[in-house]
Amino acid sequence: MKDLAFVPFPCFFSLVNKNDMPRYTGRIQVNLKDAEEGFFYSGNYLGKKSIISFGMGLDYQQDAYATVDSTKAKDYTAWTVDVYFDHPVAANNVLTLQGAYVDVKNTPFSSVTDGVNTYFLEKMKMYFAEGGFLINGTWQPVARYYYKKVEVGGVDGKISEVAGGLNYYIKGHNANIKVEYAQQLKDETDDFKNKQITVQCQIFI
Structure with missing residues (x-):
């Protein structure tokens, strides 16, 4: 999406859920x-568990929002399916894989801006896959692929990303x-191509 920038917070105004409809999830x-x-799930059990899971979720709200120039409110719907595999393959070696697909329509909880106007996302489809292999309980190379397509204000946009990294588990x-x-x-x-390097250090005492 060349001319639109993502806003990391919801954009609420008087026409969002004006009928006080409940949200179901x-x-x-x-x-x-x-x-x-x-x-909350760990997402990486470091060999302490053997996980093979399949999940699905649904989020819905009737009459979630209406635009200023519209008299009919739009229903918000989001659903997802996912799979997760985290299994020891040898002593202190663990293979971890996961993937998910997300489909969203008419969400008032995310918005984009062109610098002048702010728009709610009308449609969004997203999927990702990632994996890692823990070696000797310490080193873990990881890789990830991410893809998202959005429709807002009559304009389609796509974002895709690949990533690779290395985790070092001290304790x-x-x-x-x-x-x-x-x-x-x-x-x-x-x-354009955005490039980013992230370094994280985590210590619990």
């Missing part, structure tokens, strides 16, 4: 091997260092 997940406890999730290089891919709507 839910998720179903099936684990074929070990269970995952808690509300599991309590102490580690992660380095990643991400490269935005060029497509028919973008004539």
